[in-house]
Amino acid sequence: MKYLFKNARILKMNGEEIFFGDLIVKDNRIAYVGKSIDHKDTFDRIIQCDGNLLMPGFKNCHTHSPMVFLRSFADDLPLQDWLFNYCFPAEKNLTGEDIYHLSKLAFLEYLSSGITACFDQYFYPHMFIKACKDFGMRSLVCFMPTSYYSKEDMMRMFEKEENDVHSLTKYCFSLHSEYTTSKEEVDLINELVHHYKVPFYTHLSETKKEVDECYEKRGMSPIEYFEKEGLFDFGGGGYHCIYMSDKDIEIFKKYNLSVVSNPGSNSKLASGICDIEKLRKAGVNVCLGTDGPASNNCLDMFKEMMLAFSFAKLKNMDASALPAEEVLKMATVNGSKALNLKDADILEVGKLADIIMIDLSRPNMRPLLNIEKNIVFSGSKENIKMTMIDGKILYEDGKFFVDEDVEQIYQKSQEITIKLLKAVGRYE
Amino acid sequence: MKYLFKNARILKMNGEEIFFGDLIVKDNRIAYVGKSIDHKDTFDRIIQCDGNLLMPGFKNCHTHSPMVFLRSFADDLPLQDWLFNYCFPAEKNLTGEDIYHLSKLAFLEYLSSGITACFDQYFYPHMFIKACKDFGMRSLVCFMPTSYYSKEDMMRMFEKEENDVHSLTKYCFSLHSEYTTSKEEVDLINELVHHYKVPFYTHLSETKKEVDECYEKRGMSPIEYFEKEGLFDFGGGGYHCIYMSDKDIEIFKKYNLSVVSNPGSNSKLASGICDIEKLRKAGVNVCLGTDGPASNNCLDMFKEMMLAFSFAKLKNMDASALPAEEVLKMATVNGSKALNLKDADILEVGKLADIIMIDLSRPNMRPLLNIEKNIVFSGSKENIKMTMIDGKILYEDGKFFVDEDVEQIYQKSQEITIKLLKAVGRYE
Numbered sequence: 001m002k003y004l005f006k007n008a009r010i011l012k013m014n015g016e017e018i019f020f021g022d023l024i025v026k027d028n029r030i031a032y033v034g035k036s037i038d039h040k041d042t043f044d045r046i047i048q049c050d051g052n053l054l055m056p057g058f059k060n061c062h063t064h065s066p067m068v069f070l071r072s073f074a075d076d077l078p079l080q081d082w083l084f085n086y087c088f089p090a091e092k093n094l095t096g097e098d099i100y101h102l103s104k105l106a107f108l109e110y111l112s113s114g115i116t117a118c119f120d121q122y123f124y125p126h127m128f129i130k131a132c133k134d135f136g137m138r139s140l141v142c143f144m145p146t147s148y149y150s151k152e153d154m155m156r157m158f159e160k161e162e163n164d165v166h167s168l169t170k171y172c173f174s175l176h177s178e179y180t181t182s183k184e185e186v187d188l189i190n191e192l193v194h195h196y197k198v199p200f201y202t203h204l205s206e207t208k209k210e211v212d213e214c215y216e217k218r219g220m221s222p223i224e225y226f227e228k229e230g231l232f233d234f235g236g237g238g239y240h241c242i243y244m245s246d247k248d249i250e251i252f253k254k255y256n257l258s259v260v261s262n263p264g265s266n267s268k269l270a271s272g273i274c275d276i277e278k279l280r281k282a283g284v285n286v287c288l289g290t291d292g293p294a295s296n297n298c299l300d301m302f303k304e305m306m307l308a309f310s311f312a313k314l315k316n317m318d319a320s321a322l323p324a325e326e327v328l329k330m331a332t333v334n335g336s337k338a339l340n341l342k343d344a345d346i347l348e349v350g351k352l353a354d355i356i357m358i359d360l361s362r363p364n365m366r367p368l369l370n371i372e373k374n375i376v377f378s379g380s381k382e383n384i385k386m387t388m389i390d391g392k393i394l395y396e397d398g399k400f401f402v403d404e405d406v407e408q409i410y411q412k413s414q415e416i417t418i419k420l421l422k423a424v425g426r427y428e
Numbered sequence: 429m430k431y432l433f434k435n436a437r438i439l440k441m442n443g444e445e446i447f448f449g450d451l452i453v454k455d456n457r458i459a460y461v462g463k464s465i466d467h468k469d470t471f472d473r474i475i476q477c478d479g480n481l482l483m484p485g486f487k488n489c490h491t492h493s494p495m496v497f498l499r500s501f502a503d504d505l506p507l508q509d510w511l512f513n514y515c516f517p518a519e520k521n522l523t524g525e526d527i528y529h530l531s532k533l534a535f536l537e538y539l540s541s542g543i544t545a546c547f548d549q550y551f552y553p554h555m556f557i558k559a560c561k562d563f564g565m566r567s568l569v570c571f572m573p574t575s576y577y578s579k580e581d582m583m584r585m586f587e588k589e590e591n592d593v594h595s596l597t598k599y600c601f602s603l604h605s606e607y608t609t610s611k612e613e614v615d616l617i618n619e620l621v622h623h624y625k626v627p628f629y630t631h632l633s634e635t636k637k638e639v640d641e642c643y644e645k646r647g648m649s650p651i652e653y654f655e656k657e658g659l660f661d662f663g664g665g666g667y668h669c670i671y672m673s674d675k676d677i678e679i680f681k682k683y684n685l686s687v688v689s690n691p692g693s694n695s696k697l698a699s700g701i702c703d704i705e706k707l708r709k710a711g712v713n714v715c716l717g718t719d720g721p722a723s724n725n726c727l728d729m730f731k732e733m734m735l736a737f738s739f740a741k742l743k744n745m746d747a748s749a750l751p752a753e754e755v756l757k758m759a760t761v762n763g764s765k766a767l768n769l770k771d772a773d774i775l776e777v778g779k780l781a782d783i784i785m786i787d788l789s790r791p792n793m794r795p796l797l798n799i800e801k802n803i804v805f806s807g808s809k810e811n812i813k814m815t816m817i818d819g820k821i822l823y824e825d826g827k828f829f830v831d832e833d834v835e836q837i838y839q840k841s842q843e844i845t846i847k848l849l850k851a852v853g854r855y856e
Contacts, residue, residue, distance in 0.1 A: 072801035073797050078746070105791055112790065264738075300806070306734075314695050317700075319697050324503060363540060373725070374499070380728060398826070414794065421797075
């Protein structure tokens with residue numbers, strides 16, 4: 001397909017100012033971005049943008065997409081009760097097919113929030129990958145040690161995706177966290193990380209308890225532990241990263257690691273506030289993720305951007321901390337860096353066409369003074385006029401253009417949810 | 429007009445569970461709410477709700493609506509610089525007509541967020557009231573001492589609105605704050621409060637600086653000061669209320685005062701966190717407001733609800749603090765109490781028809797497990813399918829049905845914004 005977007009405001013996210021112009025998408029890449037000119041080619045569709053804004057899609061850098069079945073299932077509970085008495089039991093009966101269908105419900109929400117790529121970590125990742133391919137969602141997916149994949153399974157699947165140049169999906173290696181992982185599991189993932197020379201990600205320094213207990217047990221922080229083991233030798237980073245020492249920050253700088261901050265989850269679960277402003281000023285790459293629908297419960301990058309600046313200003317008691325433009329970078333280009341999506345970071349000829357259109361004709365975008373600040377400070381899902389992934393328009397004007405009927409996705413996820421909760425006596 | 433809403437989920441907000449049923453609106457009041465039955469009457473319009481949720485509209489209990497012209501004009505600046513070098517100078521050239529047009533832009537945003545009433549405090553309130561009437565927005569509006577209204581003007585305008593039984597609008601009396609008000613102004617408002625036996629509202633204990641300086645100057649807190657002067661003799665309350673002593677809380681309980689919390693403004697301006705959970709547990713009525721578009725910049729009750737529970741859980745480091753159901757009460761019935769809108773608090777026969785419809789067919793509302801938690805934890809403006817004020821549908825499926833063309837409201841507010849900013853050399 002060949003699309004011409006006419007008369008758009010364009011925010012490349014490469015440091016240039018917003019300008020008026022055209023953008024052409026050919027197949028899955030950007031073929032032109034610049035001034036409005038008379039294009040000689042023919043197009044499958046010409047889209048009049050009426051001054052609405054084209055920009056790179058949001059990168060949701062920490063997700064457990066299939067956990068939608070736990071949304072509003074058990075909330076406002078103390079953390080341990082929520083986790084051990086509600087979430088963990090309900091997850092026990094999940095099948096690979098459940099993962100496939102539940103993932104699609106999360107993807108619909110990603111599209112409605114302008115999210116064009118996610119970084120997922122959950123059970124049966126090969127079924128998640130299948131959902132991504134059928135649906136058209138771009139993702140980076142983690143392999144963790146499990147009972148159902150041998151090392152050879154993981155290597156075979158990794159190489160298959162890695163060698164597929166057209167693939168929307170890639171794998172990387174991860175562990176759940178320092179406090180839930182055995183030495184054998186650490187060694188297995190370490191071996192794979194070194195074999196393929198790839199980055200490593202994990203839940204990291206999310207709670208004070210986790211960090212305190214690691215010091216007690218190992219005499220060092222979780223970050224120091226993973227560094228010592230060599231897991232960061234090829235980069236990567238951590239999700240959450242709330243309780244970081246100065247030494248931890250130095251490790252992040254040394255290995256060029258990324259912090260994926262999850263303010264929605266961190267506040268709902270009362271974990272604490274990640275000091276993004278301090279990390280940013282130290283030169284650490286910070287990006288944003290929603291975490292899973294059980295702990296957020298919202299898969300919305302506008303929410304994460306809003307909480308990011310709100311927490312930063314309060315944490316520093318300084319209204320000038322973490323300016324809007326930096327927050328927008330975190331949600332886009334910094335996320336691309338963390339996901340190793342160098343091809344889908346900015347709007348430039350040759351880049352992958354992962355593009356969103358921001359509706360500036362809604363009252364929350366007026367007056368038009370500073371559009372970037374408008375997006376961060378007052379934007380919401382109502383402003384996502386279009387979401388394009390890999391050159392395909394999957395969402396436009398509130399409607400979804402995906403492989404499966406939306407009502408069917410809703411119905412299946414509802415049935416699976418009831419099945420899973422009934423199995424543990426949590427559905428009446 | 430007579431409307432029949434069929435096959436809706438209904439959340440009355442009176443403590444009853446959500447149920448399936450019908451709701452009838454006749455003129456500006458609710459004429460039926462209950463089971464789905466065969467209604468014999470004829471209707472101007474029958475609305476098939478398809479299981480979407482009807483509930484009372486949100487009450488935005490602290491606004492400076494006309495300040496939309498300062499949205500994204502000066503942000504991410506230290507508080508004093510923002511206020512004294514940007515906001516105050518830009519406000520100097522405001523006219524009553526500007527107020528009229530700018531207010532309407534804010535109202536559009538209120539509709540898109542399901543806000544059916546606002547509590548406004550700004551310049552030229554009679555022009556704000558005119559905008560409310562022309563547009564159809566319900567409001568409670570504050571009179572502050574100004575150079576352009578004599579006491580007699582204020583009394584005449586107050587009585588006119590008070591005696592108008594069909595009016596969408598009411599006045600009350602207020603001061604800007606303890607730290608910006610002279611004794612003469614305090615005495616004037618005190619006289620009017622006692623003359624009419626009406627509540628008093630003001631910006632209150634918003635910053636530590638304000639409270640510290642009041643102790644230094646008067647040997648008491650701003651709340652103690654206003655109590656001593658008698659301003660709370662007929663109730664009312666304060667906006668922000670971040671720095672309250674136990675004695676202050678006792679005063680709020682004694683006079684049955686309301687705290688209007690403004691988490692969006694308090695974080696963007698780095699003022700601090702209002703301890704809503706403590707106030708709620710002490711029995712104080714707490715409701716929510718967006719504050720003005722300069723200090724938020726978003727006029728969105730979903731944002732305020734989200735920040736309210738996020739801050740409460742973090743402030744108490746307890747994931748069970750301030751449950752979603754309490755947050756929803758704050759945004760609706762608690763707000764009605766603060767605004768003295770007893771007739772527009774819940775969905776019950778005879779109540780004013782200030783009703784919103786929540787779209788449950790969006791992915792962020794699925795699966796359908798606990799709808800109240802879904803609204804608070806993952807709701808956004810995309811879920812506002814309809815906003816009805818005083819029996820009139822002013823917003824439906826993303827479109828506005830108001831007195832003036834939306835594009836004209838946008839254009840006028842843009843022109844006024846440019847005029848005001850140019851006048852102080854802040855527009856290139």
